[in-house]
Amino acid sequence: MHADEDAPTTPNGSSNVLWTPTPDYETEEDGCLELLTPRDVTDGVSALVVTFRQTPEEVLTDWDRRPGVSRPRRLHFIGAENVAGYNSEQWPRDGENGTELVVEAVDDVADLATLGVRISSVLSEFEATGDEIVTYFGPISSLLETRELSDVFRFLHILTGRMQTVDANAYFHIDRDDYSEETMSTLKRLFEPIEAVETK
Amino acid sequence: MIMCAYPRVSQNHLMTGSDIAVLCANADPSEATATASALADRADELSPSHVESIAEVKTLLAEQSVDCVVSEYELADGTGFELFSHVRQVAPDTVCILFTDRTLEEIPREERGEVPIDYLHKDGSGPYRPLAARIEHSVRQRTHTAYPLPEDEPARLDALADYYPFDADEQDAFDQLAELAATFFDAPLAYIGLIDAHKQRFVASYGFDAIGAPAVESAPRQEGACTYTILEDDVMVVEDIREDPRVKSVETYQQLGIRWYAGAQLRTPTGHCIGTLCVLDTEPRSFSESQERHLRQFAARAMDQLELCRHLSASDSTASAPHDTGTEEGA
Numbered sequence: 001m002h003a004d005e006d007a008p009t010t011p012n013g014s015s016n017v018l019w020t021p022t023p024d025y026e027t028e029e030d031g032c033l034e035l036l037t038p039r040d041v042t043d044g045v046s047a048l049v050v051t052f053r054q055t056p057e058e059v060l061t062d063w064d065r066r067p068g069v070s071r072p073r074r075l076h077f078i079g080a081e082n083v084a085g086y087n088s089e090q091w092p093r094d095g096e097n098g099t100e101l102v103v104e105a106v107d108d109v110a111d112l113a114t115l116g117v118r119i120s121s122v123l124s125e126f127e128a129t130g131d132e133i134v135t136y137f138g139p140i141s142s143l144l145e146t147r148e149l150s151d152v153f154r155f156l157h158i159l160t161g162r163m164q165t166v167d168a169n170a171y172f173h174i175d176r177d178d179y180s181e182e183t184m185s186t187l188k189r190l191f192e193p194i195e196a197v198e199t200k
Numbered sequence: 201m202i203m204c205a206y207p208r209v210s211q212n213h214l215m216t217g218s219d220i221a222v223l224c225a226n227a228d229p230s231e232a233t234a235t236a237s238a239l240a241d242r243a244d245e246l247s248p249s250h251v252e253s254i255a256e257v258k259t260l261l262a263e264q265s266v267d268c269v270v271s272e273y274e275l276a277d278g279t280g281f282e283l284f285s286h287v288r289q290v291a292p293d294t295v296c297i298l299f300t301d302r303t304l305e306e307i308p309r310e311e312r313g314e315v316p317i318d319y320l321h322k323d324g325s326g327p328y329r330p331l332a333a334r335i336e337h338s339v340r341q342r343t344h345t346a347y348p349l350p351e352d353e354p355a356r357l358d359a360l361a362d363y364y365p366f367d368a369d370e371q372d373a374f375d376q377l378a379e380l381a382a383t384f385f386d387a388p389l390a391y392i393g394l395i396d397a398h399k400q401r402f403v404a405s406y407g408f409d410a411i412g413a414p415a416v417e418s419a420p421r422q423e424g425a426c427t428y429t430i431l432e433d434d435v436m437v438v439e440d441i442r443e444d445p446r447v448k449s450v451e452t453y454q455q456l457g458i459r460w461y462a463g464a465q466l467r468t469p470t471g472h473c474i475g476t477l478c479v480l481d482t483e484p485r486s487f488s489e490s491q492e493r494h495l496r497q498f499a500a501r502a503m504d505q506l507e508l509c510r511h512l513s514a515s516d517s518t519a520s521a522p523h524d525t526g527t528e529e530g531a
Contacts, residue, residue, distance in 0.1 A: 112314065112316045116317060154345065
């Protein structure tokens with residue numbers, strides 16, 4: 001896939017999109033990276049990547065190898081220390097290759113209180129810059145493996161509400177095939193329709 | 201949280217008022233007062249009051265409803281996280297915002313609790329305008345619920361206000377309908393409930409006393425399958441509650457050994473779903489299409505009864521209203 005021609009476009013006016021990977025992408029996160037990088041605009045973009053499956057190094061490597069896709073001005077990673085390979089200590093906090101880079105982590109992905117506070121803090125910082133805010137969160141599956149659906153729903157409900165208050169374009173990744181119809185139909189009500197994300 | 205049993209219509213008002221009740225908690229009374237005062241100055245729709253302790257909040261929540269709790273980390277008898285944990289138990293839909301000058305690193309991990317909340321850092325300039333905006337958005341959009349809301353929720357609540365509360369003289373008709381539904385479907389339990397902004401209010405029930413359920417008038421919306429039934433287009437059946445991620449952790453079902461649920465919507469003539477009629481069993485079971493059709497018919501009869509109550513209530517109001525003299529007051 002060539003990024004310039006085939007990158008997915010964001011639906012107009014939507015703040016929260018439930019993203020499910022399609023076979024078009026080499027890795028599940030590839031599609032979201034393109035969604036997170038608005039075409040031709042990187043200076044005024046702040047990106048928050050909350051990832052429980054990839055390390056920051058893997059994400060940045062994927063980001064840099066994609067033609068026509070630039071890093072945003074500010075890039076903030078939040079992961080979980082109990083996810084394999086995520087070590088926030090090894091990263092600089094004062095920038096890398098022109099990008100203001102921050103990497104941090106919560107101790108446990110099941111700790112939704114801490115995770116929510118961290119994300120809310122970052123969104124407040126981004127909002128103060130006046131930048132366009134883009135966010136990747138996922139996979140939601142990591143939360144559902146450790147917490148009840150009602151807890152995850154409340155967490156995501158608060159989080160999607162926060163995204164609306166800062167006008168963020170947020171993409172929430174879920175592995176659709178792993179979950180029951182009941183789980184999917186419940187979560188989908190928080191988001192713009194999955195079908196709203198199209199390939200150009 | 202215990203659900204069901206001898207329901208009687210509560211006279212509690214529906215939470216459809218426009219003012220937003222905000223509780224500001226802070227161990228420092230002057231800080232608590234300052235936050236409440238600043239919020240009142242910045243948004244006309246906010247109605248803030250202030251407290252210093254968790255004990256005060258417990259007392260207040262037992263007596264009145266609150267839309268939002270804004271708490272500092274440190275309180276007179278505990279922490280903001282302990283306060284939020286209590287609020288989530290007794291009034292789970294309440295918007296909870298930690299508003300503190302402490303960073304996360306300054307709060308011990310073991311004291312943070314497990315309940316999802318919102319957070320706003322209180323810097324030196326006192327970000328009361330963002331706090332007021334956050335409160336208004338969260339309360340109006342109901343972003344702290346643990347369950348999805350129907351797309352027509354505001355109109356649905358408006359419609360419900362026409363039917364509830366109803367005249368207690370009509371109670372027997374609903375009780376008989378619940379018993380008849382349980383008997384017809386050979387189920388030990390049945391009830392009719394109306395779903396308001398935060399609670400399911402039980403209009404009638406059958407069989408709960410026989411399995412030792414305590415008598416309650418209402419239960420939080422998140423504590424039952426009916427919350428999901430009103431989202432559906434038709435009858436909802438949960439063949440085995442322990443296998444359904446939406447309801448398997450509902451404490452009441454676990455305590456009472458309830459394993460099966462089938463619910464049909466109470467839909468008004470204007471198309472809004474205001475409640476359910478449902479049957480339950482302590483064993484998993486299936487439900488045929490013809491049984492679904494019959495359950496739908498039972499629900500329609502319950503709705504007919506509610507409609508009758510509404511008409512009677514409207515007639516009474518008209519009869520007792522002062523006669524219009526055709527002269528405008530003060531003219």
